[in-house]
Amino acid sequence: MPHDDDQDVYLPNENEPIHQNTSITRGQLFALTVAFMTRHSLTTAAIADLILLLNTILPSCLPENIYFFNKVLHSGYCTDTYVYCDVCEVFLGKFDGETKNAVCSACEKNVFFADMVKKGCFFIVYPLEKSLRTMLEDNDLGQCLIDTAACSSTSAAVMADITDGDEYQRKNILPFPNSISLSCNIDGVPVFKSSNTSMWPIFYVVNNLPFSLRRENLILHGLWCGPGKPKMECFLKPVVNELIDLHDSKLVWRTKAGVEMETTVHCDLFVCDSVARPALQNIKQFNGKFGCGFCMHEGVLVSKGQGTVRTYPSGNHLPELRTHEQTVELACQAESTHVAVSGVKGISLLYLLPDFDIITGFNPECMHSVMLGVVRQFASLWMDSQYSGCAFSIRAKSTMINSLLVSIKPPSEVKRLPRSLESRCYWKASEWRAFLLLYSVVILKGVLPDRYYNHWILLVYSVYSMHQKLVDRTCLLTCDLALNKFVAEIPHLYGAEFVSYNVHLLVHLVESVKNWGPLWATSAFVFEDANRILMRLLHGTRTVSKQVFQNFHTVHYLKPMAKAYFANKCDQKVAKLFNKLSHLRVPCTKAVRFEDGVVGVGHRIISILSVGELLAVEAYIGTSLPSIVVTRFSRIIVNGMVMHTVNYSAKFKRNDSLVSLHNHSGVFALHSVVQLPATMQLVCFFQRYRVHQVVVHSAEINVNLCKHVWHAHQTENLVACSPTDIGHKCIGLNSKSSFYCMKLPFFELD
Numbered sequence: 001m002p003h004d005d006d007q008d009v010y011l012p013n014e015n016e017p018i019h020q021n022t023s024i025t026r027g028q029l030f031a032l033t034v035a036f037m038t039r040h041s042l043t044t045a046a047i048a049d050l051i052l053l054l055n056t057i058l059p060s061c062l063p064e065n066i067y068f069f070n071k072v073l074h075s076g077y078c079t080d081t082y083v084y085c086d087v088c089e090v091f092l093g094k095f096d097g098e099t100k101n102a103v104c105s106a107c108e109k110n111v112f113f114a115d116m117v118k119k120g121c122f123f124i125v126y127p128l129e130k131s132l133r134t135m136l137e138d139n140d141l142g143q144c145l146i147d148t149a150a151c152s153s154t155s156a157a158v159m160a161d162i163t164d165g166d167e168y169q170r171k172n173i174l175p176f177p178n179s180i181s182l183s184c185n186i187d188g189v190p191v192f193k194s195s196n197t198s199m200w201p202i203f204y205v206v207n208n209l210p211f212s213l214r215r216e217n218l219i220l221h222g223l224w225c226g227p228g229k230p231k232m233e234c235f236l237k238p239v240v241n242e243l244i245d246l247h248d249s250k251l252v253w254r255t256k257a258g259v260e261m262e263t264t265v266h267c268d269l270f271v272c273d274s275v276a277r278p279a280l281q282n283i284k285q286f287n288g289k290f291g292c293g294f295c296m297h298e299g300v301l302v303s304k305g306q307g308t309v310r311t312y313p314s315g316n317h318l319p320e321l322r323t324h325e326q327t328v329e330l331a332c333q334a335e336s337t338h339v340a341v342s343g344v345k346g347i348s349l350l351y352l353l354p355d356f357d358i359i360t361g362f363n364p365e366c367m368h369s370v371m372l373g374v375v376r377q378f379a380s381l382w383m384d385s386q387y388s389g390c391a392f393s394i395r396a397k398s399t400m401i402n403s404l405l406v407s408i409k410p411p412s413e414v415k416r417l418p419r420s421l422e423s424r425c426y427w428k429a430s431e432w433r434a435f436l437l438l439y440s441v442v443i444l445k446g447v448l449p450d451r452y453y454n455h456w457i458l459l460v461y462s463v464y465s466m467h468q469k470l471v472d473r474t475c476l477l478t479c480d481l482a483l484n485k486f487v488a489e490i491p492h493l494y495g496a497e498f499v500s501y502n503v504h505l506l507v508h509l510v511e512s513v514k515n516w517g518p519l520w521a522t523s524a525f526v527f528e529d530a531n532r533i534l535m536r537l538l539h540g541t542r543t544v545s546k547q548v549f550q551n552f553h554t555v556h557y558l559k560p561m562a563k564a565y566f567a568n569k570c571d572q573k574v575a576k577l578f579n580k581l582s583h584l585r586v587p588c589t590k591a592v593r594f595e596d597g598v599v600g601v602g603h604r605i606i607s608i609l610s611v612g613e614l615l616a617v618e619a620y621i622g623t624s625l626p627s628i629v630v631t632r633f634s635r636i637i638v639n640g641m642v643m644h645t646v647n648y649s650a651k652f653k654r655n656d657s658l659v660s661l662h663n664h665s666g667v668f669a670l671h672s673v674v675q676l677p678a679t680m681q682l683v684c685f686f687q688r689y690r691v692h693q694v695v696v697h698s699a700e701i702n703v704n705l706c707k708h709v710w711h712a713h714q715t716e717n718l719v720a721c722s723p724t725d726i727g728h729k730c731i732g733l734n735s736k737s738s739f740y741c742m743k744l745p746f747f748e749l750d
């Protein structure tokens, strides 16, 4: 099918009902169909048949055929294919004609581009400029960014986001709309289990967007798929060229009001794992000599099992940190001698990026190095049978640990319910994160021998502190002390062979937070869903193609469609079906909106206030009520935070009732929510828990490492207050006869 034009195509009569006896609009049916086909990864033939089927039942309810259907869906969406030499992987150019050919600069053979495409020697790029313009113009984010830029002023003592980092500040990047800052993620994802095929997408997030909007506005720039990994100087060529162009010539776009804007695009940070990072820096990987991309640690070979591993033990002081200038110099030496110098193998294409630092432009990336690295490594030391004779082994207590774990009822901010450690080989990064930050302090208390427990808490304390919404700069000093102590003590607690590269990266963690802000702002978690969607799409077609790229775009298109077609009045059943198929939430009509962004959800019950409630509410409002008949809600949403009453939570495997309150000490459980008679005023009743801090002190570090964990005791106190008094959501954990609570750290929510 020829793609002759690049024009936007819209769905005609999108707000008209598809039939006179229904309220479903053409737009809604279109969105439902798209959600259905992405949910089930339908083949092209299946989609064509589905469209035909629906159009036969109800003529013209959808675009005539798959060609016109796709025209609406992918209007203006056209990717570029770049080919490389099948022998030497040298970049050849853009495939834009069946007869195009070029001479490979390495092997000097004449190559026909069409042959390379047939052989799979190509990758796909969608112009970043188009993605950015769509985001700013069509999705209304330009205005949102202007608003965010206007109100971003935090105190210098805390770090609220990536823009507060020293490196960001050093670069003197002008605020939006003068400039826009991107973080880039490039990682290899294995695709087919039985082969060594992997997929390498290039994603960006826009750092200027509020954190909650970053994930749903990811940009996919390039996609390579094949055996092994791509040659970076080939794959990155068109990518780096476009980034330079968008920096130097600026992105030109128009506001809703039609004002032309010019925005300089910066690519500031690469968020990668320890395989992609050295490939991009062109530095040796961690198993080679001088394999740390951040410092000049040589590494030490230590025997482990049958072979040897490279470890990175801490000396008396940290090895010299690498710098951009020094790395460029070493790279030039390496290029002329063809031998790596201090781990630097050669120059990198990224040197060409404007104002980009090849060392500080990367971070240790905590999802891979901490959650999937260090935390998983220690769990296997404690639980694996091969260590069952060691002092740190808790394998004998695994039944008790597992039953504690699975009995935890986390709040809905934690996506997955806890699973037993037996199935830890299937745990996702987010499950390791929950184990580290939320569960392990309580689960391991009195289980892991004291000196091992106190050692572990050094890690928990540091990572928890750097996962706060606002990270306190003075606290970073303590985190650095704690992390260095954690690393230094491993040889005599566990053995020298366990100071792995992931463990070593912990000594660079605080530096990266100073440079780029809180850990949540710069981890790869934000890219995880997108990688999973791509994997699913690839599994469907078994080969990377323009179609995979397009389908990815389709999945991302669902959200704006939901906004466009379901925002106004919509049949409850239709909205429910769309929610189910798309995993998106469209507004429920059962919700009641109150002041200050508070929403009451679900069934309402009319009943009378109890004596305790009446006393509490009259103390709160300072007058007596005209009537004690009230409307009760068991679920509310406060600024996007879901809250359930204790009774409602009791029915489910999640507990969304625990919070801290502004101007009150302790932890509170939501007892009930009532709408006062003849008003639109909501009052929450909370049961108070008295709390005291769990204490874990460590020599040399003058702070209670467990001050965020509270031992809690329920009281009879009923406190009435406004929903807007709710501070942090908390998690509660039962262990033996004690109850513990802590505030949730900050990480991305659904």
Ligand SMILES: [Zn+2]
Binding pocket: 085, 086, 087, 088, 089, 090, 104, 105, 106, 107, 108, 109
């Ligand atoms: Zn060649």
Ligand SMILES: [Zn+2]
Binding pocket: 292, 293, 294, 295, 296, 297, 504, 508
């Ligand atoms: Zn290092």
